[in-house]
Amino acid sequence: MRSALGLVLAVSVAAVIGGCNTYSNNLNRSKEAFEQNQYERSLAILRALEPDENHLTVGEQAEYAYLRGMTDYRIGYQSDARHWLAVAFEIEKTNPKSLNVDWKTRLDQVLEELNKHVYNEGYANLGNTPAAKGEDPEDAPKKSAKKKPDEKAPSKSDKGDKSDKSDDK
Numbered sequence: 001m002r003s004a005l006g007l008v009l010a011v012s013v014a015a016v017i018g019g020c021n022t023y024s025n026n027l028n029r030s031k032e033a034f035e036q037n038q039y040e041r042s043l044a045i046l047r048a049l050e051p052d053e054n055h056l057t058v059g060e061q062a063e064y065a066y067l068r069g070m071t072d073y074r075i076g077y078q079s080d081a082r083h084w085l086a087v088a089f090e091i092e093k094t095n096p097k098s099l100n101v102d103w104k105t106r107l108d109q110v111l112e113e114l115n116k117h118v119y120n121e122g123y124a125n126l127g128n129t130p131a132a133k134g135e136d137p138e139d140a141p142k143k144s145a146k147k148k149p150d151e152k153a154p155s156k157s158d159k160g161d162k163s164d165k166s167d168d169k
Helices: 002-035 039-055 058-075 078-094 101-121 156-160
Strands: none
Touching: 002 039, 002 058, 039 058, 058 078, 058 101, 078 101
16 A cells, blocks of 8 residues: 555656646747747747746746747737736846846846837737738837727718618619
8 A cells, every 4th residue: 555655646746847847848949939030839839838837937937928028029919028028027026037137138128118109109009910920020010099080980960861862863
């Protein structure tokens, strides 16, 4: 009976250690894809990893949030990028040196740019449109919640009033 209990315990410990290793491996796979400019692949891996993000170490969580934010940014999902970069910023603030110096510098620059956009033009104007392949995300079209000046809402007289023009044949 003791040997069976010992075996169950050993298998459980191995599964937990192996499971954490898998999460770290997925994070590394997304990082490799990101570094190879394969942003869609990186994002797919990160999205699949998201439900298990809490199994990562604090440093890995900072990396996850940074990679997720920068991947979203590169694709053109600016509002998502701003969210994840803010998460990375907060993790880095409470756990200094969670990110390497280059990543921290880039995080600060991009987050400042996205925040300025929100503060100056409003959150609704923060683009979430994918950039075309090879296009710099800063040049991606920005979706605007505002109507174009030449667009106007239909007047009350336009709503139910179908002109008699069709009857004038």
